[in-house]
Amino acid sequence: MVWTNLHAKIHRTIRSRRLFEPEQRLLVAVSGGQDSLCLIKLLLDLQPKWGWELGIAHCDHRWRDDSQANAHHVKNLAENWGVSFYLETANKPVNSEATAREWRYQALSAIAQAHNYQYIVTGHTASDRAETLLHNLMRGTGADGLQALTWQRLITGNIWLVRPLLEITRQQTAQFCQEFQLPIWEDSTNQDLKYARNRIRQELIPYLQTNFNPQAELAIAQTAELLQAEVEYLEQLAQQLKEEAMDWGQINSKFKIQNSKFKNPTSSPPSPPLRLNRRVLQKAPLALQRRVMRQVLQEILPDAPNFEHIEKLTALITAPNRSQTDPFPGGAIAQVQGDWIILGTGDKIIQNSRIQNSKLENCP
Numbered sequence: 500m501v502w503t504n505l506h507a508k509i510h511r512t513i514r515s516r517r518l519f520e521p522e523q524r525l526l527v528a529v530s531g532g533q534d535s536l537c538l539i540k541l542l543l544d545l546q547p548k549w550g551w552e553l554g555i556a557h558c559d560h561r562w563r564d565d566s567q568a569n570a571h572h573v574k575n576l577a578e579n580w581g582v583s584f585y586l587e588t589a590n591k592p593v594n595s596e597a598t599a600r601e602w603r604y605q606a607l608s609a610i611a612q613a614h615n616y617q618y619i620v621t622g623h624t625a626s627d628r629a630e631t632l633l634h635n636l637m638r639g640t641g642a643d644g645l646q647a648l649t650w651q652r653l654i655t656g657n658i659w660l661v662r663p664l665l666e667i668t669r670q671q672t673a674q675f676c677q678e679f680q681l682p683i684w685e686d687s688t689n690q691d692l693k694y695a696r697n698r699i700r701q702e703l704i705p706y707l708q709t710n711f712n713p714q715a716e717l718a719i720a721q722t723a724e725l726l727q728a729e730v731e732y733l734e735q736l737a738q739q740l741k742e743e744a745m746d747w748g749q750i751n752s753k754f755k756i757q758n759s760k761f762k763n764p765t766s767s768p769p770s771p772p773l774r775l776n777r778r779v780l781q782k783a784p785l786a787l788q789r790r791v792m793r794q795v796l797q798e799i800l801p802d803a804p805n806f807e808h809i810e811k812l813t814a815l816i817t818a819p820n821r822s823q824t825d826p827f828p829g830g831a832i833a834q835v836q837g838d839w840i841i842l843g844t845g846d847k848i849i850q851n852s853r854i855q856n857s858k859l860e861n862c863p
């Protein structure tokens with residue numbers, strides 16, 4: 500086997516970042532394109548050193564005329580390499596990039612779960628990372644979107660999604676495929692400039708390289724790497740602050756005693772409103788206040804909270820008593836009651852308010 504610099508680099512990356520341990524079962528997501536072919540070839544070559552068990556998964560989205568032929572192509576490669584092959588085919592053609600991605604991750608997770616793989620491995624590269632950062636920058640996602648593609652993340656239960664090629668550019672994977680004569684399946688939709696991602700890849704990045712920095716791709720990908728560590732740190736701090744500020748239980752237990760309905764063991768008590776202590780939050784910097792509010796909203800809203808949702812909840816930290824938001828999607832509202840921000844549906848907030856008042860009345 501020919502051992503290249505890329506083999507050495509990926510071997511080092513996997514070891515230093517502890518992406519996988521020896522003897523583990525890895526499910527490699529192979530589209531047939533240059534990045535995932537480069538990935539599977541590298542992992543196959545490293546396999547004797549690490550003792551992994553490799554499998555190949557392919558997802559047929561049925562959105563191109565040649566989808567089925569593409570799937571056969573990957574199946575043949577897997578057979579030639581003597582690697583288990585798993586195919587998932589969409590019930591009906593998937594019609595957008597976002598739906599395709601969502602369906603693909605579900606399909607890959609289902610294969611991994613059914614066949615006992617702990618890891619799903621994808622061929623995302625530094626080039627993908629740079630493109631994702633630019634795309635998210637223009638959508639206004641904040642630092643979290645700019646960390647653009649992490650090395651690993653828990654995808655379901657105990658299955659991890661891992662991306663070992665994040666420091667390799669698309670130019671390098673193309674060169675590698677050429678060197679080893681890997682039969683790339685060209686995806687015709689990659690040329691279609693109606694997709695924003697393709698315009699970033701084919702027009703914006705080359706423009707930046709020509710006019711600003713020939714190494715723009717790697718420089719942007721490194722920015723994502725730096726941001727990733729910072730985002731992780733801020734999220735941890737925000738988590739601690741949220742725990743300090745949050746109070747779920749107290750109200751409910753008091754409420755249970757006061758309300759005879761809850762003495763009946765057959766009726767279950769409603770979930771209490773969520774309370775956040777404003778004094779705790781007021782001491783924290785704005786960056787953490789916003790992150791706490793986003794974490795809270797992620798728990799209660801049906802979809803990801805947007806900038807406006809986070810800002811209106813954050814504003815309550817210093818707002819006058821009795822200030823209140825309009826309803827969030829799903830119906831919850833937030834209201835200031837003294838030192839507390841109470842989040843819940845309207846009736847729960849009123850209940851909480853009554854308890855607060857009765858506590859005050861009972862004070863000696």
Ligand SMILES: Nc1ncnc2c1ncn2[C@@H]1O[C@H](COP(=O)(O)OP(=O)(O)OP(=O)(O)O)[C@@H](O)[C@H]1O
Nearest residue numbers: 528529530531532533534535556557558621622623
């Ligand atoms: N149809 C598919 N089946 C299995 N895995 C896929 C499929 N499409 C994408 N992937 C996985 O997701 C990674 C990123 O996909 P993306 O669509 O961003 O790139 P791509 O241009 O398809 O990559 P590649 O050069 O490997 O084709 C791929 O490298 C591959 O690991």
